[in-house]
Each structure stands twice: as C-alpha cells, then as structure tokens.
Amino acid sequence: MDPLTQLGGWGISRRAVLQGMAATWAAVTGGFTLNGRYQTAWAREQATSSPSETQPATLRVLGIGGSLRAGSYNRGLLRAAQELTPAPHTLEIADLSALPLYNPDVEAQGFPPAVAGLRTAAAIADALLFATPEYYRSIPGALKNAIDWLGRPPNSPLARKPYAVLGATTADLGTVRAQLQLREILLSFDLPVVQRPEVFISNADGKFDEQGSLLDPASRQAVQDLVAALLVLTEQLQQSWPPARA
Numbered sequence: 505m506d507p508l509t510q511l512g513g514w515g516i517s518r519r520a521v522l523q524g525m526a527a528t529w530a531a532v533t534g535g536f537t538l539n540g541r542y543q544t545a546w547a548r549e550q551a552t553s554s555p556s557e558t559q560p561a562t563l564r565v566l567g568i569g570g571s572l573r574a575g576s577y578n579r580g581l582l583r584a585a586q587e588l589t590p591a592p593h594t595l596e597i598a599d600l601s602a603l604p605l606y607n608p609d610v611e612a613q614g615f616p617p618a619v620a621g622l623r624t625a626a627a628i629a630d631a632l633l634f635a636t637p638e639y640y641r642s643i644p645g646a647l648k649n650a651i652d653w654l655g656r657p658p659n660s661p662l663a664r665k666p667y668a669v670l671g672a673t674t675a676d677l678g679t680v681r682a683q684l685q686l687r688e689i690l691l692s693f694d695l696p697v698v699q700r701p702e703v704f705i706s707n708a709d710g711k712f713d714e715q716g717s718l719l720d721p722a723s724r725q726a727v728q729d730l731v732a733a734l735l736v737l738t739e740q741l742q743q744s745w746p747p748a749r750a
C-alpha cells in the first residue's frame with residue numbers, strides 16, 4: 505500500500521504528511537540533523553523566515569488513544585480535544601489497531617508499515633496528547649506497545665516531544681493510576697509534560713452520548729484547558745530550543 509494511503513488509515517491527512525516531508529527536506533538542506541525534532545513548527549518557520557518575519561506557529565498535535573474499542577470513551581475524549589483545538593492549530597488522531605506486538609526480531613527486519621506510519625505521524629507532530637483508559641490499575645497493553653515502537657532508535661519521534669495526558673473510565677477514579685503510570689513510563693524519554701490541569705474523567709458512561717461524543721460541560725472545559733496548556737508549553741519550548749546541528 506502507498507505509505508501515504510497507509511497514513512490515511514491512521515487518521516493522518518496526506519496534506520499533513522506532505523507538509524511534514526517538505527519541512528523535513530527544508531531542514532535537511534539547511535544542515536539540520538535528522539533527530540525527530542527538526543520537523544517541528546519552529547524548524548518549518550526557521551527554514552522559511554527570518555526571525556523578524558516569524559509569526560506564531562501553527563502547531564500540530566497527535567492524539568494517541570489507548571483503547572482499541574470501537575465505542576471508546578478515550579477516543580471520544582480525543583475527538584472532543586480535536587473540536588476544542590483552536591485554529592490554526594490542528595489535532596490528528598492516530599489509530600493503533602494495526603500495530604503488531606513489539607518484537608525485536610520484527611524490528612530487525614525494519615519497522616512494519618503500520619509502525620512506520622505511526623512514527624511518521626508522531627515525527628511531524630509538534631506535541632502529543634495521550635488519552636488512556638485504565639486496565640487493572642495501569643495503561644492498556646495497546647498503548648504500551650505503541651510507546652515501545654515509538655521509543656525505538658534511530659531518531660525516535662518522541663525525542664523532546666511535549667505531551668499531555670488525560671483519560672476516561674467508567675469507574676470512579678478517572679484513570680488516576682493509569683495516568684501516573686503513563687507519566688512514569690514516559691520518564692524514559694525525558695519529555696516535557698503538561699503538569700496541570702489534570703483531567704480525570706470518571707463515570708464516563710454518563711458523560712458521553714451514544715455516538716461517543718463528550719457532552720458533560722465540565723469535562724469539555726477541562727479538555728479545552730488541557731489542550732490550551734499543551735499548546736502554550738509547545739510554543740514556549742519551540743522558542744527556546746534551537747534544532748540540533750549535524
């Protein structure tokens with residue numbers, strides 16, 4: 505399958521991919537090293553503008569949901585975040601359903617297409633938004649598996665990628681334990697994280713409609729506030745982090 509068509513299956517538009525590839529080429533020809541960071545909005549603007557011409561960046565967020573369930577509340581949270589992402593910023597939602605289980609022997613043969621698609625989607629994103637269910641006091645295996653693939657060298661697309669976390673459960677504790685574990689796992693990559701607000705959606709079955717849309721006003725406000733905080737953190741970091749030189 506055409507890799508860009510494959511990415512469409514991940515919810516990533518061809519346009520976004522082509523923009524990322526163009527930015528990649530611009531950065532490479534500018535002498536920047538391929539380290540998973542140079543495709544950021546900061547690098548895109550630096551490749552085309554002088555500092556005095558730089559406008560506020562248009563940021564791309566990749567939403568990664570930990571549930572493979574068709575009616576997932578956590579996917580519903582990501583759709584709400586997508587709706588509540590202020591223009592011109594965008595939020596695309598990844599699909600983990602085609603990822604194979606991480607296996608070093610498989611990796612040694614090269615990243616499978618679904619993995620390569622996810623890694624590209626993460627590489628061209630400026631920030632990540634994880635929506636995790638809680639499975640037995642931790643994150644689902646599907647999400648851990650995605651992180652296992654994303655974290656692998658060379659050029660892990662997680663490198664210095666700011667992220668935020670939220671989660672929904674039908675139980676009372678709102679994924680508190682899963683989110684703590686996810687943050688601990690992501691310590692492996694030394695990533696900047698949004699600390700507040702914390703968004704724990706409990707009793708989710710009463711907060712979404714039958715189509716999986718988030719209805720509860722307080723929850724929607726919390727999602728909106730989290731997305732805003734992630735965008736602010738990302739903008740701040742991109743202004744203070746020059747891309748690495750070869």
Ligand SMILES: Cc1cc2nc3c(=O)[nH]c(=O)nc-3n(C[C@H](O)[C@H](O)[C@H](O)COP(=O)(O)O)c2cc1C
Binds near residue numbers: 576577675
């Ligand atoms: C295997 C399994 C384990 C679960 N363990 C927990 C748990 O430890 N804590 C919790 O709050 N909810 C737990 N739940 C409930 C899920 O959080 C709930 O089903 C949630 O809706 C799943 O997310 P989703 O709607 O995005 O698929 C568990 C569900 C499953 C299927």
